[in-house]
Amino acid sequence: MEGKVRDNKNIETFEESMVVALAGNPNAGKTTLFNALTGLRQKVANYPGVTVERVEGFWKSKSDDVQPRVIDLPGLYSLDATSTDELIARNVLRGQMTGFPRPDVVVVVADASNLERNLYLVTQLTEFDVPVVVALTMLDLAASHGLVIDSGKLQDLMGIPVVPVNVKRKIGLNELREAVLNARSAATAQASTEPRESESIHLSLSDNEGANARIFQRYAFIADVYQQAVSSNDTSDAPAFSEKLDSILTHRFFGLLILVMILLVVFQAIFSWATLPMDLLDAGFGSLGAFVSDALPEGIITDLIVDGVIAGVGGILIFLPQILLLFLFISVLEDSGYMARAAFLLDKLMSRFGLHGKAFLPLMSSFACAIPGIMATRTIENKRDRLATILIAPFMSCSARLPVYALMIAAFFSGKTVLGFVSLGAVLMLAMYALGIGVAIVAGFVFKKTILKSPPPPFVMELPPYRLPNIRTVFQNMLSRSWLFVKRAGTIILLISIVLWGLMYFPRSDSPASSDQDKTASAQLENSYAGALGKTIEPVIKPLGFDWKVGVAIVASFAAREVLVSTLSIIYNVGEDGDEESPTLIKAIRDAKKTDGNPVWTPLSALSLMVFFVLAMQCMSTLAIVRRETNSWGWVAFMFGYMTVLAYAASFLTYQGGKLLGFG
Amino acid sequence: MSESNEQTLADVPAGRSAIVKKVRGGGSVSKRLMEMGIVPGIKIRVVKAAPFGDPIELRVRGYSLALRISEAESVNVSGVMEE
Structure with missing residues (x-):
């Protein structure tokens, strides 16, 4: 310029x-x-x-x-x-x-x-x-x-x-x-x-x-x-109110305690309060799809609209309540002056891993969705620090991974306990979050020591006086940021959904119309381009414990992680309304047999899949945002490459290591 | 630091004030510090340190500013006093 x-x-x-x-x-x-x-x-x-x-x-x-x-x-x-x-x-x-x-x-x-x-x-x-x-x-x-x-x-x-x-x-x-x-x-x-x-x-x-x-x-x-x-006409220079509040909020013990409590409330909101509107949206898109497929004549256009456009765009838009809530909290915390204190409290901890105190907020946001998280890195002034934060943000387990974890846990680990009383499912869920955080810390540290090496960035930050957040500013912030999410994620997801739909829809198998619709759908998938792709990559993913059907689902989930669940539903003949709570899908996964009669899935291969999902870069929208924020395809390719290689390696170690130890 | 015998802002205990003598170094950090109002002659109060000992909170020209110890070390001060 x-x-x-x-x-x-x-x-x-x-x-x-x-x-x-x-x-x-x-x-x-x-x-x-x-x-x-x-x-x-x-x-x-x-x-x-x-x-x-x-x-x-x-x-x-x-x-x-x-x-x-x-x-x-x-x-x-x-x-x-x-x-x-x-x-x-x-x-x-x-x-x-x-x-x-x-x-x-x-x-x-x-x-x-x-x-x-x-x-x-x-x-x-x-x-x-x-x-x-x-x-x-x-x-x-x-x-x-x-x-x-x-x-x-x-x-x-x-x-x-x-x-x-x-x-x-x-x-x-x-x-x-x-x-x-x-x-x-x-x-x-x-x-x-x-x-x-x-x-x-x-x-x-x-x-x-x-x-x-x-x-x-x-x-x-x-x-x-x-x-x-x-x-x-006053000799003291301190706005008494803010300093008094800070004697608690940045207190060496209570300050950290309150920060943790605020985080808990935010997470609670994102993961439980948002469920109701998300379910409503989900049901809404479901009935919209049903309505459209009833209203329009049968044919390719209807299939495209229902299975491609509505299902694809709906899949991303159901996360809107979480995004809105997250941005509401972030706007309130920013406008009140608290966010600067959070960076102040955590800077020492973060700088040990080569990150800036201001990276805290983007990383926290990424637990809901990496897109707003990556957008929030704009407050980090130093370019290399900002890049390091962007590169590790997707390791935070986002809400799109939840359906995948939930399905695998429900199918293979439910009802089991550790030490007699702790639910194994909860432990595994926590372990997946911890794995993501752990890898993020190590990766951030490595980046800052190697490709993004730079002297420690200045941390010269104003701690603004506390004030009551301005409602209008907060809402305007929340809405304009969320709108960017809808606009950007919506366009790319729409495109990918259509492509994906085409790969699963073509070429049409000309098998005679069967009375069993689900079986027809399954045969269609096997003969489609997506099916062929799944079979092509089968040798590569076999060491991870997956067959070609899982391969199709994994390829599809590179567009968006939660697509795995709906793709598996199609593959295992349970119809398209299968979700992670659906007992038929769980049963189908448990019962799936290889040609030799052995089960396709074992608890070990389920764990391997979960590990893969923690680390792999399976989100087109995130890649699109990274392209926008870094203004470079090079960083997009690097991010996709290093995350996917890490995911493959970790999944390989999990499956093969587990087999050596006698599991699965 | 070559001028370690000099007292710096990092040496001022919490709750005390000092007068800035000089902002050392020529990089973007010293420029940023000066832009934020830390210039020779100004009085600064150290409010507190963050839970892990770093960064520290300062009070300068009627507002609160946080900086890392490593940055505070590039500010030479004199006349440490009780508030």
Whole structure:
């Protein structure tokens, strides 16, 4: 993006309209102000080539017809481009973002209760030769800390408009608009004669001493302004509330205990509260399929819609309740200020494995689904740290693996106990989660020592004051992130489902219509391309304890893991409504015999399958997201390769080792 | 560290304050620290250490900032005092 010029088309398109960029430190109230200015009609997309979210809207007003286009820049502490967010913001401000006009005015949101550090970004922005207007927020919070801020004096000393704003009480919004419009007309009057770009800032970047000296100068200027414009009638500098709360929440013992309890609640919600809506969705897609197949004439198109589109897309959409709940919790924890504390508590532990404290949240999210987890790695500034986290996130046992574990446990390990009272099923379930975590830790450690070697990344992180989460911000966050999941996962899953359906549907076997529909379906599968594929790979998967039928199911489950269960149902003649609780499927798996009369499945081969599913990269949507987030097919191929090789090796060791020890 | 005889932010016990003398090193870490307001002359209070001893929480310019011990070691301080 660096160095690119705007093409002519963009200049024409945007010449008449006015563009306002909204900048500000994280937690300064930028999102709240943006929502107040633009209302509900917002557009969320990504900046070209990177996955920094780009939110924009139009700033309408009853008083005039001007509708400035407002771009909400990522939260920033500075513009020196050490993180992707800062690089994006800097490029937008300099008009170097492809497809973006240079902003006419920058509104910088400054938190009055944390004024000195917030003014740092303001001073930096004023060096960019774009008109700057300061929106001063959180004045009531500053007042409660005993700070009295003279915004008029601040305006005079800074030499730019400063408008006190309170969104909740609707104070200052009209004044802000007026200041922005004025700033623009003043700038256009001046612009024709002067060159716009000032090169001084990035020239000094190459020279560290010079850069640090500039930072020092800016803070010296700020300290001077602060002293004149702010008076304090309180000598303590701590917002008592947050520090008191932290005496428990980041306490060396209670802090960790509370963190564990919060995690338990989140997991409880994802795995049990979400069950009801998930079952409803599942049943809903089931009856939709039944309705469509009744309503449409029999034939290939109906089969495609019912077995390909509805079953495939439904299979991924039933996870939506879990995704929504997870994002609800994450948004609340983020907006309240707790998430930074979680990273603070766990950084030491995580850094032992070469991970950043901020990797905690993405990895936790991945227990629900690796897609939101990988999307959440965006908060990690260092590229290599971020990649390491992305590469190990899919080892966390996601909800799509649950049906597979559940089926295998129900078929071969139910009713058995360890030590006389602990259910073997529960132990195995826990062991699968532990295996994933263990492998993730080792893999992360290895990556950070080898291909992703880098000096330990800085951990310079603000612990923002606690506050009540803003309901609107939380819901908007939850919905926009979930929508991205639906959109991305939905498109790729749809495509794969159709392909998979085709592989199982063609070529049509011309066997005479049998009275037993399930048997016909089974014969069809055996003769289909998918069946041929299963037989081709049989020699490869035999050492793992699987035959060609399991091979078909495994190949199919590379699209999405939970597909294994429905594919096995088709293969074993139990019809397509087989699910992991279905006694017929369980019975069919237990009773399946090889040609020599021995059972196809043994507890050992079931365990081998579970181990394979813990480690293998069987999720098209995840690979698609990794492609988007890393912007590279190379990392996608690497991830798929190393995970699948690991899965094969572990499954091989499980099966062959087990046989040597006399099991199975 | 070559200047280990100097007192650094990492040496300041929890609950005490100190004045920043110098932010050492020329990398992105020192720049980030300075951008966040840790510049010579400013007073910093060390609030506490995280459960495993690292990172530490600071109070500077009226807000809370967390950094690792290794980063705190690049900040030279003087005049450690009781709050």
